[in-house]
Amino acid sequence: MKKYFFFDIDGTLTTPLTADYPESTRAAVKELIRRGHFVSLATGRMQADALEVARTLGISALVSDGGNAVTIDGKILYDEGLPLSDCIRTLSDIDEEKHPWAAAPYNKKYRVTRTPLYLEKVKDRYYETEVDPSFDFRKVSAIHKIFVACSKQERDDIPLYTLPHVWFSTDTMLIEPVHKERGIMEIQKRFHISDRDIVVFGDGMNDRSMFRKEWFRIAMGNAKPELKALSSYITDRADEDGIYNACRHFGWI
Incomplete structure (x- = not known):
C-alpha cells in the first residue's frame, strides 16, 4: 500500500x-x-x-x-513569511546593542543586519550575512526568519509576542515557523x-x-x-x- x-x-x-x-x-x-x-x-x-x-x-x-x-x-x-506585524513589533523592541539581530527577507540563504556587532557575536556563517545600517525592516514585504544573538539564559530579554522560536545554536535564537x-x-x-x-x-x-x-x-x-x-x-x-x-x-x- x-x-x-x-x-x-x-x-x-x-x-x-x-x-x-x-x-x-x-x-x-x-x-x-x-x-x-x-x-x-x-x-x-x-x-x-x-x-x-x-x-x-x-x-x-x-x-x-x-x-x-x-x-x-x-x-x-x-x-x-512570519506574521509581519509581529516581526516589526519584536524587532522594534529588541535591545539591538545587547542582542543584535539579522533578518531573512527573501527566499534565499541571505540575511541582513544593521550592525557589525551581529557578526562579532554570532559564529555561524551558514547564511550570507550583509551589514546594512540603512536596512528598514518596516519596509520589507516579508520576513522568513529572524536570528537573534542571545543565549538560552537570556531568552526572556527577547520580546517575542506571538512569534515561535527554536535554537539555531547556543548563541543564536532563531525565530521561525x-x-x-x-x-x-x-x-x-x-x-x-x-x-x-x-x-x-x-x-x-x-x-x-x-x-x-x-x-x-x-x-x-x-x-x-x-x-x-x-x-x-x-x-x-x-x-x-x-x-x-x-x-x-x-x-x-
Whole structure:
C-alpha cells in the first residue's frame, strides 16, 4: 500500500555531527520512490535551501520554512513569511546593542543586519550575512526568519509576542515557523490522503507539531527525549542507518 513519507532534514536525513547524508539514507529514499511511495521533505529550512536538498536526494516535494511553504514537482503552492506585524513589533523592541539581530527577507540563504556587532557575536556563517545600517525592516514585504544573538539564559530579554522560536545554536535564537503539520495537511488535502498512510520522521523539537497521534511517527535514535515520547516507533540514530532500518522493518522497502 502506498505511503506518504515526510522527512525532517537536519539530524534525520543527515547525521548529527557531520551533516552528511548516509549512503543507507540515500538508498532508502531512492527505493521508497522506486516502489511508488510519495516522499517529501518536512523542514524548517527555507524553500530555496530545502530545494537544493530535495534535488540532491531525488525528492520532488517539500514542506519547507517550518510549514510556511509547500512545493510539488517544482511548483511552489505557497511560500509565506512570519506574521509581519509581529516581526516589526519584536524587532522594534529588541535591545539591538545587547542582542543584535539579522533578518531573512527573501527566499534565499541571505540575511541582513544593521550592525557589525551581529557578526562579532554570532559564529555561524551558514547564511550570507550583509551589514546594512540603512536596512528598514518596516519596509520589507516579508520576513522568513529572524536570528537573534542571545543565549538560552537570556531568552526572556527577547520580546517575542506571538512569534515561535527554536535554537539555531547556543548563541543564536532563531525565530521561525514551527508548524510543519500545516504543510503536510495541505498535501494531504490535495491528494486525499488517509491519516493512516502518513509517516513522519524527525529528531528535534521543531518536529513536534507533525508528531500528531493520527499519523505514524518515527523518532530517530538521536531524537530529543520529548519527541521520542510522542513517537509510534523509535529507530536507530541517523548515523546508524536509522531511516533504512525503519523502512526495512516495516516492509516499505
